Amino acid sequence: MIPLTDTVLIVGHGSREESGNREIRDFVQQWRLRQPGWRIDLCFIEFAQPSLHDGLLAAARGAHRVLVLPLILNAAGHVKMEIPEAIEHARDHCPGTEFLLAPHLTACDETLAVLRRRLRQAMSALDMPDPTTTGVVLLGRGSSDRGANGEMAKMVRWLQEEGDHELVDLAFTGIAWPRLERVVQRQALLGMRQVVVLPYYLFTGTLVQRIHRQVEHLRGQYPQLRFACGEHFGFEPEVFGLLRQRVADLLAGVPDSRLPCDGCRFREMAHDMGHGHAHDHGHAPVPARAEGQAA
Known part of the structure; x- marks a missing residue:
């Protein structure tokens, strides 16, 4: 409490x-x-x-x-x-x-658990084909920050080590490379018969909607492949659990080395480098609110 x-x-x-x-x-x-x-x-x-x-x-x-x-x-x-x-x-x-x-939220066991659940659901939609011939693509928002891209790369490695899929790749919707189309092309050349695309997004939005349109386009471009597209994270219990743990850590004074x-x-x-954010927002000091008053 x-x-x-x-x-x-x-x-x-x-x-x-x-x-x-x-x-x-x-x-x-x-x-x-x-x-x-x-x-x-x-x-x-x-x-x-x-x-x-x-x-x-x-x-x-x-x-x-x-x-x-x-x-x-x-x-x-x-x-x-x-x-x-x-x-x-x-x-x-x-x-x-x-x-x-x-x-x-970070790349952690909880986010991995959500991705593994999404992967199982996608495999079920494909009638549970052989995972050794099913390529997996973790698709997230690219960044100019190599650390952010590296966190996604770590999740790709964990997905591969925790499962039976021989081919788990990383792709980005923008800024960073490779893009989804190039990764699917590579997986097709390597003999994959099915491809599962796992969006690495918390909530829906323009990019998530674009991902589903891209997968539909790929179905027409690669008729020999079967595709399944997972859903974004949404209201998974692991996300609620991570937030509760963040609160507990802050109250306990647990330092964050990250x-x-x-x-x-x-x-x-x-x-x-000249990219600082100016603080000229012009906000007036905020009056105190009585204890227990609703926001």
């Missing part, structure tokens, strides 16, 4: 597709029902409201402490720079409130 003076703030990415933002809101509402007595707020990094900056300030009203939980799979610029800088901004405006930042000092090293590098 967390103190009534604490606020848990979920930070979602946000999507141009409103159905994706609605899924995130539904997810947070489900978590509120699972954690009665907790004050759980939500904000978005982009494309949806409330914004990250406004969400932090609102979460601080009447709170002695704000526990910031990025609802994000991989750590790139949003996690390493934007969220920590927004927290610094909120600290300046709310000096009486402590802000604690949890790590993102993002030391609120990501300050990464922000310093960005500032040195």
